[in-house]
Amino acid sequence: MKVIVVKDYDAMSAKALEIMKAVVVEKPNAVLGLATGSTPLGLYANMIKDCKENGTSYKKVRTVNLDEYAGLDKNHNQSYAYFMRTNLFEGIDVDLANTNIEDGTAKDREKECERYSRLLDDMQQDIQLLGIGSNGHIAFNEPGTAFDSETHIVDLTESTIKDNSRLFEKIEDVPRQAFTMGLKNIMRAKKILVLANGAGKANAVYGMVKGRVTESVPASILQLHPDCTLVCDEAAASKIV
Ligand code: PGA
Numbered sequence: 143m144k145v146i147v148v149k150d151y152d153a154m155s156a157k158a159l160e161i162m163k164a165v166v167v168e169k170p171n172a173v174l175g176l177a178t179g180s181t182p183l184g185l186y187a188n189m190i191k192d193c194k195e196n197g198t199s200y201k202k203v204r205t206v207n208l209d210e211y212a213g214l215d216k217n218h219n220q221s222y223a224y225f226m227r228t229n230l231f232e233g234i235d236v237d238l239a240n241t242n243i244e245d246g247t248a249k250d251r252e253k254e255c256e257r258y259s260r261l262l263d264d265m266q267q268d269i270q271l272l273g274i275g276s277n278g279h280i281a282f283n284e285p286g287t288a289f290d291s292e293t294h295i296v297d298l299t300e301s302t303i304k305d306n307s308r309l310f311e312k313i314e315d316v317p318r319q320a321f322t323m324g325l326k327n328i329m330r331a332k333k334i335l336v337l338a339n340g341a342g343k344a345n346a347v348y349g350m351v352k353g354r355v356t357e358s359v360p361a362s363i364l365q366l367h368p369d370c371t372l373v374c375d376e377a378a379a380s381k382i383v
Contacts, residue, residue, distance in 0.1 A: 155184025175270030189234030208281035244321035270331035279361035282322035291324030
């Protein structure tokens with residue numbers, strides 16, 4: 143894994159734009175694997191600014207998102223579909239019809255997982271963006287998830303529910319389940335870009351970069367990817383330098 147340590151969140155977001163933009167400039171119809179969470183917000187703001195000021199175009203790009211809360215409609219203000227529209231898609235020239243995410247309201251959840259995995263088979267990500275959870279999860283693949291997993295439904299762990307509760311009025315409102323791309327779907331990406339910032343991620347970053355490759359630390363599988371880059375700030379890198 144290539145590791146790039148930068149000073150702070152803004153520098154991380156600037157470097158991330160460089161990497162993301164290079165993919166889109168080289169291949170205007172690239173498939174971008176995108177992520178939610180607080181980590182990529184700076185990157186998304188940079189993509190919007192760069193699209194407006196420099197004309198980098200996403201018109202032909204297709205996107206696939208990692209995960210979605212089960213039970214939330216795409217218009218619910220905490221759904222990841224809503225997050226992507228308001229934090230990125232509405233600010234760039236992407237065609238919303240080319241953006242993909244699991245359907246949180248799907249009645250048959252197993253069937254929805256199967257649909258999404260087969261969609262991913264046809265849309266290999268040219269780049270997959272990832273954040274990392276404080277417990278080493280990637281997307282909603284929690285510790286213990288099989289490395290060969292495809293899209294599946296997960297029961298969220300207490301630590302993830304707690305991490306996410308800041309975004310809901312009360313902790314009881316946080317959905318208990320989510321759809322997530324599996325680790326196999328993520329590892330199929332041609333290139334992976336992981337972003338991490340803040341001291342709260344230092345242990346997870348250590349496990350991802352230097353720990354044993356184990357299903358107990360889902361992000362450790364990234365050590366096996368041929369083209370994975372981690373961009374992190376000094377605080378997140380404190381245990382690997
Ligand atoms: P965060 O979440 O970007 O909000 O820290 C990352 C993750 O849980 O994957």
